Amino acid sequence: MTKKFWMAFIAVFVTAIILNMVVYGLVLGSAFSSLRVWRTDMQSLQWIYPVITLVGSFFFTLVFSKGYEGKGIAEGIRYGLYIGIWLSIGMAYGTYAMVDVPYGMTLEWFILGVLMYIVMGVVASLVYGKKPAQGS
Numbered sequence: 001m002t003k004k005f006w007m008a009f010i011a012v013f014v015t016a017i018i019l020n021m022v023v024y025g026l027v028l029g030s031a032f033s034s035l036r037v038w039r040t041d042m043q044s045l046q047w048i049y050p051v052i053t054l055v056g057s058f059f060f061t062l063v064f065s066k067g068y069e070g071k072g073i074a075e076g077i078r079y080g081l082y083i084g085i086w087l088s089i090g091m092a093y094g095t096y097a098m099v100d101v102p103y104g105m106t107l108e109w110f111i112l113g114v115l116m117y118i119v120m121g122v123v124a125s126l127v128y129g130k131k132p133a134q135g136s
Contacts, residue, residue, distance in 0.1 A: 005065050008127035013057035015123045019116045020053060027112060031105045057120075064124045070131025073122055080121025081114065088113030 024032065064079055092110035095101060 001065075004128060005061060008065070008124045009058055009061040011123050011127050012061050012120050013054060015120055016053050016057050016116070017050065019119060020049070023112045023116060028105070028109060031102075031108075060117075060120060061124055064121070065128070068128055070128070071125075072130035073125050076121035076123070076125025077118055078121070079124070080118035083121070084114035084117030087117065 060083065063083075064076075067079070069075055088110050091113060092106050095109075096103065096106040
């Protein structure tokens with residue numbers, strides 16, 4: 001793995017941590033706190049979230065690096081959109097199917113999840129940069 005990979009991984013991880021705080025803490029926080037489905041020991045398990053984010057950021061960046069075409073920000077947007085739809089639909093709508101959450105919250109969770117992955121894709125593409133045109 002290259003230095004560029006590790007730089008992108010760190011940048012994606014930091015971005016994901018910040019986006020998680022904004023989306024799940026500020027935007028959706030009150031909606032989530034109103035639900036009555038939480039574990040009684042949830043606070044003691046909060047360490048799991050940064051670990052999940054670390055592992056997810058690693059594989060998000062790894063897959064990006066394997067398919068990297070050097071097309072710039074548009075490539076990051078496209079990659080983030082694809083991964084965002086893939087992962088967010090299962091998280092939001094899978095939860096909706098199992099837990100009594102309002103549909104509006106589910107839709108918002110899905111859309112925000114896709115947007116988070118798009119931003120992460122843009123970050124990865126900015127670190128990797130655009131490849132120079134052939135013949136230049």
